[in-house]
Amino acid sequence: SITGACQAIQKLTRVRVVDNSALGNTPYHRPPKCIHVYNKTGVGKVGDKILLAIKGEKKKALIVGHKMPGPHMTPRFDSNNVVLIEDNGNPIGTRIKTPIPYILRRREGEFSKVLAIARNFV
Amino acid sequence: CRTSSDGEPAKFQPPPKPVIIDRQKQREERRFLSPEFIPPRGRTDPLKFYIERKDMIQRRKVFNIPEFYVGHILAVTTADPYANEKANRFVGICIQRGGKGLGATFILRNVIEDQGVEICYELYNPRIQAIEVLKLEKRLDDNLMYLRDALPEYSTFDVNMKPVFRLDHEEVPVNKLQVRMKPKPWSKRWERPKYNIKGIKFELPEKKMKEAQKWNKPWLEFDMMREYDTSKIEEKIWKEVSEELKK
Numbered sequence: 336s337i338t339g340a341c342q343a344i345q346k347l348t349r350v351r352v353v354d355n356s357a358l359g360n361t362p363y364h365r366p367p368k369c370i371h372v373y374n375k376t377g378v379g380k381v382g383d384k385i386l387l388a389i390k391g392e393k394k395k396a397l398i399v400g401h402k403m404p405g406p407h408m409t410p411r412f413d414s415n416n417v418v419l420i421e422d423n424g425n426p427i428g429t430r431i432k433t434p435i436p437y438i439l440r441r442r443e444g445e446f447s448k449v450l451a452i453a454r455n456f457v
Numbered sequence: 458c459r460t461s462s463d464g465e466p467a468k469f470q471p472p473p474k475p476v477i478i479d480r481q482k483q484r485e486e487r488r489f490l491s492p493e494f495i496p497p498r499g500r501t502d503p504l505k506f507y508i509e510r511k512d513m514i515q516r517r518k519v520f521n522i523p524e525f526y527v528g529h530i531l532a533v534t535t536a537d538p539y540a541n542e543k544a545n546r547f548v549g550i551c552i553q554r555g556g557k558g559l560g561a562t563f564i565l566r567n568v569i570e571d572q573g574v575e576i577c578y579e580l581y582n583p584r585i586q587a588i589e590v591l592k593l594e595k596r597l598d599d600n601l602m603y604l605r606d607a608l609p610e611y612s613t614f615d616v617n618m619k620p621v622f623r624l625d626h627e628e629v630p631v632n633k634l635q636v637r638m639k640p641k642p643w644s645k646r647w648e649r650p651k652y653n654i655k656g657i658k659f660e661l662p663e664k665k666m667k668e669a670q671k672w673n674k675p676w677l678e679f680d681m682m683r684e685y686d687t688s689k690i691e692e693k694i695w696k697e698v699s700e701e702l703k704k
Contacts, residue, residue, distance in 0.1 A: 400572075404577065407578065407582070408535060408576065408579065408582065409576070411574070411576070411577070412572060412573065412574055413573030414572065416572070432570050433569075433572045434569050434574060437545060438539065440540075456540065457569070457574055
């Protein structure tokens with residue numbers, strides 16, 4: 336009973352954690368799901384913070400890519416990618432292998448630590 | 458060896474004439490009009506399309522947009538204020554060419570680090586600094602959207618690929634590759650005749666293929682209201698565009 340392609344990220348979307356943190360990579364019988372989007376609209380795009388439910392815990396995360404086509408010249412990923420984050424904005428993992436869009440650099444002040452651990456940019 | 462074996466003076470053999478391959482003629486014979494020049498069917502004033510074509514030709518004079526089809530592997534460098542060295546290079550296979558006029562777009566797909574990435578570029582966007590064709594290859598279909606549901610090996614292309622050298626300016630080779638798909642469910646039901654895809658190796662049971670043929674609409678190709686004959690329009694536009702570009 337897999338739902339059809341969910342476009343941008345909203346409540347109850349299954350996401351894919353992309354960094355090398357322990358929480359994100361240890362297998363669990365339920366996939367990580369979004370419970371809340373910190374946005375005026377309930378729809379999260381690249382660069383929005385969301386609340387994730389992983390392994391029975393609540394954790395904040397940053398959206399780095401989604402399946403929904405965005406503005407032209409921006410990349411569209413084949414899976415909804417997310418990076419686990421603390422409340423103050425520090426990422427939990429130490430490395431991000433998957434490519435990250437350059438647009439996140441616009442808000443370098445908030446995401447500088449996440450961009451620092453990212454390897455590839457698209 | 459002036460004298461031959463007979464003792465008579467040898468007949469003067471003129472040297473063989475050099476064969477001149479007139480490249481310009483060959484190029485003229487082979488016409489390629491980019492699909493975004495052809496105006497869509499409708500009741501808009503042709504003046505609007507004329508003005509758009511003038512702008513498109515202006516842009517083409519400044520920046521060379523090479524001839525490419527769906528299935529080619531391209532490398533696009535865009536100006537990005539947020540990238541280091543201000544330039545961003547993306548290599549990918551062209552899945553689809555859409556839009557008409559100045560808003561013409563093409564989508565490039567590549568798989569980087571096990572993550573499929575697609576970027577929709579606008580042909581006439583001034584942020585684009587260079588488009589290089591790395592490999593010329595037409596595929597059996599006009600629309601390669603099914604690559605999203607195909608095994609990722611068919612969409613991976615090396616980022617540092619060198620451009621494949623091509624001598625002939627005559628024909629673009631057609632790659633008759635049959636792509637293997639991931640197990641169903643797919644994003645669209647590609648086996649249905651509506652999409653008319655020839656480039657997939659369907660490994661579905663015969664029963665499913667027969668069931669898909671239920672949605673076949675064989676009367677559509679004979680529908681006269683849907684006909685849009687572009688040959689004459691293309692001729693006019695080709696003349697206009699080639700004259701303007703030569704100036």
